[in-house]
Amino acid sequence: MRPEEERFGMAPNRSLSEEIETDYLVIGAGATGMAFVDTLLRHSGCDIVLLDRRHAPGGHWLDAYPFVRLHQPSAIYGVESMPLGRDMIEAEGWNAGYYERASAAEICAYYERVLLERMLPTGRVRFLSLHDHRGTEDGAELALSRPTGRTCRIRARRAVVDARYLEAAIPAHRPPPFEVAPGMRVIPPNALPGINGAPSGYTVIGAGKTAMDTVLWLLDHGVAPGCIRWIRPRDAWLSDRSCLQALGLAPRAIACAARSTEAVAQARDMDDLFRRLQAAGLFAALDPEVTPGTYRGALTSRAERDQMRRVTQVVRAGYVTAVTPARIEMQDGSVPTGPAHLHIDCTAGALTRRPTRPVFEEGRITVQCLWFGLTCFNAAITAYVEATRAELAEKNRLCPPCMLPSAARDWVTVRLNAMLAESEWKGEPDIGAFTRASRLNILRGLEAYADDPQLTTSMATLARHSQPARANLRRLAETA
Numbered sequence: 476m477r478p479e480e481e482r483f484g485m486a487p488n489r490s491l492s493e494e495i496e497t498d499y500l501v502i503g504a505g506a507t508g509m510a511f512v513d514t515l516l517r518h519s520g521c522d523i524v525l526l527d528r529r530h531a532p533g534g535h536w537l538d539a540y541p542f543v544r545l546h547q548p549s550a551i552y553g554v555e556s557m558p559l560g561r562d563m564i565e566a567e568g569w570n571a572g573y574y575e576r577a578s579a580a581e582i583c584a585y586y587e588r589v590l591l592e593r594m595l596p597t598g599r600v601r602f603l604s605l606h607d608h609r610g611t612e613d614g615a616e617l618a619l620s621r622p623t624g625r626t627c628r629i630r631a632r633r634a635v636v637d638a639r640y641l642e643a644a645i646p647a648h649r650p651p652p653f654e655v656a657p658g659m660r661v662i663p664p665n666a667l668p669g670i671n672g673a674p675s676g677y678t679v680i681g682a683g684k685t686a687m688d689t690v691l692w693l694l695d696h697g698v699a700p701g702c703i704r705w706i707r708p709r710d711a712w713l714s715d716r717s718c719l720q721a722l723g724l725a726p727r728a729i730a731c732a733a734r735s736t737e738a739v740a741q742a743r744d745m746d747d748l749f750r751r752l753q754a755a756g757l758f759a760a761l762d763p764e765v766t767p768g769t770y771r772g773a774l775t776s777r778a779e780r781d782q783m784r785r786v787t788q789v790v791r792a793g794y795v796t797a798v799t800p801a802r803i804e805m806q807d808g809s810v811p812t813g814p815a816h817l818h819i820d821c822t823a824g825a826l827t828r829r830p831t832r833p834v835f836e837e838g839r840i841t842v843q844c845l846w847f848g849l850t851c852f853n854a855a856i857t858a859y860v861e862a863t864r865a866e867l868a869e870k871n872r873l874c875p876p877c878m879l880p881s882a883a884r885d886w887v888t889v890r891l892n893a894m895l896a897e898s899e900w901k902g903e904p905d906i907g908a909f910t911r912a913s914r915l916n917i918l919r920g921l922e923a924y925a926d927d928p929q930l931t932t933s934m935a936t937l938a939r940h941s942q943p944a945r946a947n948l949r950r951l952a953e954t955a
């Protein structure tokens with residue numbers, strides 16, 4: 476085994492050096508930073524310093540609960556230069572019929588290979604692991620080595636790239652955001668596979684993807700639905716996984732996009748919009764009696780939703796405020812509990828909502844969401860635009876950012892933004908070629924299915940309804 480410094484391209488005691496100069500300093504080696512660096516390397520001759528306070532690339536996946544998987548296909552996740560997974564359609568399980576989804580372990584191993592096999596061999600990337608970015612001093616960026624306590628000063632000739640602006644929030648990183656009485660068992664999902672002995676029951680706290688994964692994991696491991704209680708303060712609209720598929724299943728995904736675009740064009744108001752999107756098969760609600768109020772982009776299959784619906788003890792009484800020895804207190808009520816009961820805190824938001832700012836500023840790039848749901852593709856296209864354009868105004872026109880969604884109505888804004896970005900890209904032949912070829916793009920390789928009658932019909936529907944849909948989205952956004 477090679478020493479850590481050599482494996483990660485660091486000269487021994489790199490952090491001792493007073494100053495490093497580079498073209499780009501990229502802060503954050505998560506999915507965003509890795510996709511950005513990979514594409515920038517391919518389309519420019521620049522030198523890059525990539526730093527992260529974690530020990531390896533991969534971002535939040537390094538600390539994720541062990542049973543997490545991508546909720547979208549691996550086929551469109553990661554970096555452009557290296558495939559993730561084998562583009563297999565799963566034959567069994569609750570994802571049967573859809574493209575495979577990598578586990579956290581696979582994703583972390585993948586990013587390490589990208590670093591070792593694609594980035595470092597270029598001789599143009601230095602990776603500073605375990606370095607915490609601590610701000611700017613006299614025009615230099617300060618990076619504190621966590622193991623040595625020494626500070627390294629980095630000067631970026633072209634830009635400092637903030638690839639942690641949308642850093643993911645995960646439960647394992649912070650204590651529960653509610654009071655926990657001594658002796659009460661409240662664990663993050665990371666600790667779930669380590670439990671010994673059956674508790675008197677399980678309470679899953681949270682309504683997001685982490686909570687859904689936890690419920691599914693418990694069911695998959697034989698826990699009876701009656702032993703699971705689910706505290707779901709706000710139900711979320713769930714996107715159907717068939718609508719975000721690539722390659723051989725892309726015609727089916729485009730059919731969903733066509734139905735949804737038609738629905739958008741015809742929607743009278745927000746309620747009508749979500750009814751229509753549900754009828755179009757894009758959205759589903761876990762409980763048919765409860766209209767969801769949030770949208771965070773979670774993708775689920777029908778089989779997963781059917782499983783989750785087996786849990787019928789759903790508590791909707793607002794956010795948990797305390798777990799006391801006898802009761803779980805919520806904003807609008809309480810339910811009984813006890814020390815023999817296991818509470819799983821799945822309340823971290825995962826998506827960090829921060830105000831948008833221009834992606835490109837003098838000496839600074841802030842990688843953000845352009846097309847919601849395609850995190851890696853957004854970072855790659857931002858890098859491509861940086862490598863191929865000089866003017867700030869032009870670069871910003873091609874990369875219009877949007878805030879990540881939270882309320883259901885935010886779907887309108889993120890969809891509108893994706894349509895805006897797409898129409899800007901369409902006017903640029905080289906970007907068209909880039910997006911068509913990119914493995915991170917859901918539409919990659921669509922030409923291969925040009926003779927598919929379903930695709931031809933869908934494309935015609937899309938062409939007919941795209942403009943009216945965009946106009947209607949604008950109207951809905953203004954009235955929301």
Ligand SMILES: Cc1cc2nc3c(=O)[nH]c(=O)nc-3n(C[C@H](O)[C@H](O)[C@H](O)COP(=O)(O)OP(=O)(O)OC[C@H]3O[C@@H](n4cnc5c(N)ncnc54)[C@H](O)[C@@H]3O)c2cc1C
Pocket residue numbers: 502503504505506507508526527528529533534535536539543544545546547606607608609638639640641642643644645684685825826848849850851
């Ligand atoms: C459980 C879970 C499942 C998800 N599943 C999917 C999915 O299936 N598909 C999808 O598209 N998205 C998914 N997401 C969303 C996810 O946020 C993105 O896919 C992506 O991983 C985010 O990458 P990132 O690089 O923006 O953030 P992160 O992974 O959080 O990486 C940011 C990096 O910046 C580093 N950093 C932050 N501050 C500093 C500093 N001061 N100095 C040095 N380094 C710093 C951090 O250490 C971290 O490594 C999921 C999120 C979660 C939490």
